[in-house]
Amino acid sequence: MRVSTGQIQRMVMQSLQQGGADYGKLMQQMATGNRLLKPSDDPLATVRLQGIDKELSALTQYEKNAVQVKSRLGQQETQIDSMKEILLRLRDMTVEAGNGSYELAERQALTHEMVSLKQALLDLANARNEEGHYVFSGSRTDLPAVAETAPGVFDYQGDDYQRMVAIASGVMVPANDSAERLLFNGGNLLQDIHDFIELLQTTPGNIGTAVGDMLDSLDQGIGNITRALTDIGGRINSLDQVVAAHGEMKVFGQGLHNELSALDYGEAAMNMQQILLALQSTQQTYVNVNKLSLFNAL
Template identity: 40%
Template sequence: MRVSSAQLGQYVLKGLDRQGTEYAKVMEQMSSGYRITKPSDDPLGTVTLLGLKSEQGSLDQYRTNIGNVSSRLEKAESYLDSSYQVMLRVQDLTLSGTNGAATDADRLAYAGELQSLRDTLLDFANAQDEEGHYLFGGSQVDKPPLVDNGSGTLVYQGDSLGRQVQVAKGVSMDANETVQNIYFAGGNNFFADLDGFIQQLQTPGASVSASGAAMLGRIDGAITGINRSLTDIGGRLSSLHSLDTAQQDLGLANDKVIGQIQDLDYAAAADKVNQIQLTLTATQKTYSQLSQLSLFDYL
């Protein structure tokens, strides 16, 4: 089959158009720094990228949640640790006040310090985070856990429920604490018992041996509750740290794969540009020669 000069010209023009399109594509890639600038560049790679980037978004949210929960738990841990130290002093003063050798003046001094420590424990129990949410009321974060019931007795108005926050795929963590099992375990009311003991210490000549012994038992129970909460928080913080590290590592691995799929190899792209330019030059030269042919060149 004989090919006319017109057909040859069309073939050359199509080649020029194809090479020009390829050149523009490579230049767009070099400008953006990405190998894939539109889904049609690599459909399978595009789908993979969408999945990886979605996972990266989830990992970022989980790590944000981990940071928020960790911050809240660390604050709770700090207040509980301070409460533990205060409770040890309450224990010492209760022992001293129960001692038969203590005078009424001694007991009055002990009562004054115990009252101050009692108020400190109350402040710690009603502690808030930087957003104004209460740390120790269970899921009731918008109201103080301990309040006066109107007759001078402190009562717990929180609950024992956990506020679950997702910190990894399929993993949730309690972001809150409660003082219910510290000060109100077994139906007891630590603050009511302490208030009663303080009142007895303030009463001249009152016998405090029985109430002192009972108070020491309440203090032991509160200390046990604080230690239990501290252990639980420590375990959660350790788990959160491990999850954060694992998700950071996974995120870095995903970033590497995303880069391998998405990022442009500049050296290879520059080499391709040179090849296209050489081909364009040769094609243009061929087209120029064809356009100068006449019918007499074929005779």
């Protein structure tokens, strides 16, 4: 079968076009650092990369959630610890108020600080976060946790809702605690403090029973708060471990991603050299074919 000069020219042109396309693709790969420019370059690797990207995206979100929850729990821990310090001071003052030698005037003198401590405790119970939401109101974050609904009457206005946040696949952690758990678990500590202050201001004589009741109420509140602090500390430690684990998994996933998608520049340089040599050879062939004519053969 004879091959005409025109057929040879078309074959050479097709080879030049393919070589140019290969060269352009390689240049794009080297410019981006990516081995895969489109899914058809390696369908199997593309599917694996899509799975890795999905997992990395989920890890990033989980890590963000964990960091946010840790920050909020840290703020709550500081506020709750301050509540505990107030209750411990009130306990010391309650014991002092029970001194049998104290007269009414001496008890009244104690109440000046106790009133300030009660207000500080109320302010902490009604603390807000950076978004202006009440921290210890459960789901009712638009309302103060504790309100003086009538003169000298203190009530909890929130609920016991705990917002659960995903920090890993199938792993949720509570992001908040309520003042109900801290100050109203088994009683109404703020009300008890208020009533005891009024008693110290107005009642002479023996107040031993009232002092005992106040100490019981304070001890229960201190116990509630201590348990909450222990729980929050455990959650914060768990979050630290989760964040560290997510970081390691992201490094591993990114490394696997790079193995599948990143261009081997050494291999690419060798391929470029081969493509250029092939193009030069094809171009020379094209020149030689164009020189062929019947007159050259005579």
